Amino acid sequence: MSLYQATASAPVNIACIKYWGKRDTKLILPTNSSLSVTLDQDHLRSTTTSRADPSFSEDKLWLNGKLDEIKPGGRLWTCISEMKRMRKEVEDQKPNEPKLSAMHVHICSHNNFPTAAGLASSASGFAALVSSLAALYKLPASPSTLSLIARQGSGSACRSLFGGFVAWEMGSSPDGSDSLAVEVAPRDHWPEIHALICVVSDDKKGTSSTSGMQRTVETSALLQHRIKHVVPERMRAISAAIKEKNFDAFARITMQDSNQFHAVALDTDPPIFYMNDVSRAIIALVTEYNRVSVEAGGKLKAAYTYDAGPNAVIYTPQENVKEIVDMVVKYFPQAQPFKDPFGLFKGAGVQGGVVEGFNTAVAKQFEVGAVKTLIHTRVGDGPRVLGEEEALLGANGLPKTVA
Amino acid sequence: MSLYQATASAPVNIACIKYWGKRDTKLILPTNSSLSVTLDQDHLRSTTTSRADPSFSEDKLWLNGKLDEIKPGGRLWTCISEMKRMRKEVEDQKPNEPKLSAMHVHICSHNNFPTAAGLASSASGFAALVSSLAALYKLPASPSTLSLIARQGSGSACRSLFGGFVAWEMGSSPDGSDSLAVEVAPRDHWPEIHALICVVSDDKKGTSSTSGMQRTVETSALLQHRIKHVVPERMRAISAAIKEKNFDAFARITMQDSNQFHAVALDTDPPIFYMNDVSRAIIALVTEYNRVSVEAGGKLKAAYTYDAGPNAVIYTPQENVKEIVDMVVKYFPQAQPFKDPFGLFKGAGVQGGVVEGFNTAVAKQFEVGAVKTLIHTRVGDGPRVLGEEEALLGANGLPKTVA
CATH class of the missing domain: 3.30.70.890 (GHMP kinase, C-terminal domain)
Structure with a gap:
């Protein structure tokens, strides 16, 4: 029996052109474009492990060791649902793929910087969530496509899908399909x-x-x-x-x-x-x-x-x-x-x-x-898919350490 | 021999619509109109005595007991010169009036609130200066006309020429002739x-x-x-x-x-x-x-x-x-x-x-x-002409008290 699990980390980003104002609060569509620098995950990062298993009875998410609520219609729920929808599209195209989209997931996320530091963790957190689910679901999605989903978790999270220097183009479509992150320059362009x-x-x-x-x-x-x-x-x-x-x-x-x-x-x-x-x-x-x-x-x-x-x-x-x-x-x-x-x-x-x-x-x-x-x-790189040794969930599908 | 002397007090004003920006820095013409409340002189005021005398060898001004410099072309100089010019017009029309415009003046000014209080004293100060010279020179000028001159001393001073609620209309003329204070409502309209x-x-x-x-x-x-x-x-x-x-x-x-x-x-x-x-x-x-x-x-x-x-x-x-x-x-x-x-x-x-x-x-x-x-x-009234007993200059034409 297979273990369907993946772990990813994602970076913090700090904007140079600031995002302030939504034109659509549900889809999180901004009133202006913004631009940020991605910071190095070697120092500041969120790490997330996601697992799908037919034995799970519901979707569960632990944040820094504490069970979080996934409210229907809420931001976490929206991101998880969107990722399952994309997985379903893969399964519909490739009938031999396991039906992960129909299974519940356990998700465990951790920030390596204290909340008390006053650094917004929602950007790196949602980017790591989306990245770990993309790895779990083996989605053929580009970072820009994943940024569309992270954006619905927390607007500025979309910019954490890339390393280097990243623009969030505000877009103009009412459905938000063009409000996404693009790379302006990679980290290696200006590592100083x-x-x-x-x-x-x-x-x-x-x-x-x-x-x-x-x-x-x-x-x-x-x-x-x-x-x-x-x-x-x-x-x-x-x-x-x-x-x-x-x-x-x-x-x-x-x-x-x-x-x-x-x-x-x-x-x-x-x-x-x-x-x-x-x-x-x-x-x-x-x-x-x-x-x-x-x-x-x-x-x-x-x-x-x-x-x-x-x-x-x-x-x-x-x-x-x-x-x-x-x-x-x-x-x-x-x-x-x-x-x-x-x-x-x-x-x-x-x-x-x-x-x-x-x-x-x-x-x-x-x-x-x-x-x-x-x-x-x-300045740092974009989300990383990590090895099994970095997983935050134990063999029993529960967080390895309790905070 | 006559004593040519007058004393006036003028109030502080605090803006509700703020003045911030000049379109002409020499004439002090603002980039927008502003509006203030005049505060009660019973509590906060500048008092100024002005005297003209043929024996004076130069224009002199004492502020809070200290001799101040009247730089040619500077703000004090401009206000005093403008007031003398208006006096000259009166003398030209009424040849029997004494030729005060040709005499030097001694001016003594005092604020009843400490500089350390951090309240701008230039508004009440220039309003009192202009008011005392207007009384000395017996000018038939309205407060709005005097405000044109006070404005050239310190922009917001023009609003201290009226009591109550006062607008400084920015005007549009390049010579500043329509950038003046007008009364929106007198103190008695809304004394509460x-x-x-x-x-x-x-x-x-x-x-x-x-x-x-x-x-x-x-x-x-x-x-x-x-x-x-x-x-x-x-x-x-x-x-x-x-x-x-x-x-x-x-x-x-x-x-x-x-x-x-x-x-x-x-x-x-x-x-x-x-x-x-x-x-x-x-x-x-x-x-x-x-x-x-x-x-x-x-x-x-x-x-x-x-x-x-x-x-x-x-x-x-x-x-x-x-x-x-x-x-x-x-x-x-x-x-x-x-x-x-x-x-x-x-x-x-x-x-x-x-x-x-x-x-x-x-x-x-x-x-x-x-x-x-x-x-x-x-809320308080506009400038007051005071009696001889309030004069700040002594019989010798020098400040009564040295700070």
């Missing part, structure tokens, strides 16, 4: 792009992005202008910057679009704030760091971007990461030593400091803990 | 409008509004949309709300426009932030306070607004001020007792507390000093 994630402490529960973005659609007078007149041009310009490996243009557009996303959130009634005083201070540091470079005749060296929370992600060419870690640690003393996955500090620890000519008065020094931790990673 | 100013501690030096607004004009993709498509309709709607004494509409537009001003500041490259975590917390409190009222079938009871700094001004009908002071003091404990100019607490001191049904989790309690002080005032 690194990312430093500053995990910021927050004592305020933020507005969920799902409810927040719809309030913006309903009440912001500025959002429509952004959608119609700003984003299309930025999508063209940043795609060109990526193709030309023009970090200066990439950085400028990335920072402008982060700020504009938070501007339309603020233009919402009542207003939505995701950045706090720590986020503002990190913006001031990156702005000053870039000013020093530009005034010396150079280019922008770093780009901040903020999603629906106070955490900063700083994109920079690898050569600048050490300077940036030193700068951030000077203003935000760390309780724990910097985990140095690329060996920048050769085990010597971070001293903290700024580049010559830097105006240190642009921010005050914060208390230990204001930035809880720093994660150094880089 | 009170204001609570929350003076917020800030450890960050903000971007000056003069340089900040031009950076927004140059770099914000959203500002043009605001100027062309949002502000004109809001000016119409809030003027109607004032005329109808419709506080619900007044409050909604005021809060939306404050947020949109800060949104376009954030959409600037590099971004400009004026609000901090304390400002955000006050927004959360007012939003929750209004929610409780609206969910009980009532209307909005308070409106926050923020200028180019972290201070909140909360507009509310008089009947709600006590509840709002209680709410703010609960979250922002005060080092000094609340100065209670309207006797709301009958000398008993503020207990601090929230209305029934208020979700206290919308903000955390801050340390003493996060809100440094609370100033309770209300």
Whole structure:
């Protein structure tokens, strides 16, 4: 008797052109296209094992060791149903294939980063779910086709189906069939792009992005202008910057679009704030760091971007990461030593400091803990199908470890 | 021998529809119309004495006891020159009038609120300067005509030439002759409008509004949309709300426009932030306070607004001020007792507390000093010409007291 099981991992992505607003909330069709960088799964990933078995009595899903509910009509249910539908098409074409689409599935998913880190796990999570089911079902589907399904789980999940630099084309069809992810450039095109994630402490529960973005659609007078007149041009310009490996243009557009996303959130009634005083201070540091470079005749060296929370992600060419870690640690003393996955500090620890000519008065020094931790990673590849030894389900079809 | 001297006071104004952006930086012509509430001079005012004397060897101006420079071509110089020009017209028509326009002036100005309070003093200051010179020169000029001159000192100063509710019509003439203040409604039309100013501690030096607004004009993709498509309709709607004494509409537009001003500041490259975590917390409190009222079938009871700094001004009908002071003091404990100019607490001191049904989790309690002080005032009248006993210049033509 065969074991029908597959395991896949999928990466986190962080947008440079932000997704904010749905034109169809059920199908998750956005009001504008967006573009992201896929981060390296060696550091941040969701892993999912899916198994189909005739003995299973219902579809079940465990997330980080905890049984999750699969509500009929809900997002998890929609993704699983869509994958079964595609499997059924394969079975209809190849009558010798086992009838997996008629079996219930057990799905076990795990994120290797804590929820408390404040990193959205829904993107990598739904991408890993779809990827593991695609492997289980041996679907001949392209990443773009799978992205159509991941999108219905969580909009930005569609972008985690590719590595490198990824656009989510908003499309125009009412059925969503052209609202999908495409590769702008693979990781190997520009592997020097690194990312430093500053995990910021927050004592305020933020507005969920799902409810927040719809309030913006309903009440912001500025959002429509952004959608119609700003984003299309930025999508063209940043795609060109990526193709030309023009970090200066990439950085400028990335920072402008982060700020504009938070501007339309603020233009919402009542207003939505995701950045706090720590986020503002990190913006001031990156702005000053870039000013020093530009005034010396150079280019922008770093780009901040903020999603629906106070955490900063700083994109920079690898050569600048050490300077940036030193700068951030000077203003935000760390309780724990910097985990140095690329060996920048050769085990010597971070001293903290700024580049010559830097105006240190642009921010005050914060208390230990204001930035809880720093994660150094880089642009990464797309979903990976993993071997049996990585499976999260045991022989009995239940999660191997209970959290 | 006659003494040619006059003293006037002028009020502070706080905008509901914000001025942000100039189309002509020399003449100070704005990119959009704006609208403000004039605050009561009994609480906050600038007072200015102007004297013309043939013995004076140059124009001199003391601000808060300190001699200020009158740079040729600068803003002070422009206002004084324009007033002399208008005086000259009077003299040309009435040859018996003394030739004050040919004499130098001594001007002494004082604000009754500390600069450290973070309240813009340029609006009341230039309005008092222009008003005292108009009284000295016995000009037959209307407040709107004087507002043309005050505007060239500091844009928002033009709105301090009237009491009550005041519009600054942007105008269209390149020479600025139609960019002036007009009365929307006098103070007596709606005297119940009170204001609570929350003076917020800030450890960050903000971007000056003069340089900040031009950076927004140059770099914000959203500002043009605001100027062309949002502000004109809001000016119409809030003027109607004032005329109808419709506080619900007044409050909604005021809060939306404050947020949109800060949104376009954030959409600037590099971004400009004026609000901090304390400002955000006050927004959360007012939003929750209004929610409780609206969910009980009532209307909005308070409106926050923020200028180019972290201070909140909360507009509310008089009947709600006590509840709002209680709410703010609960979250922002005060080092000094609340100065209670309207006797709301009958000398008993503020207990601090929230209305029934208020979700206290919308903000955390801050340390003493996060809100440094609370100033309770209300809508007020326009500039006042004061008696000789209020003069700031002594018989010798020098300031009476040295700061």
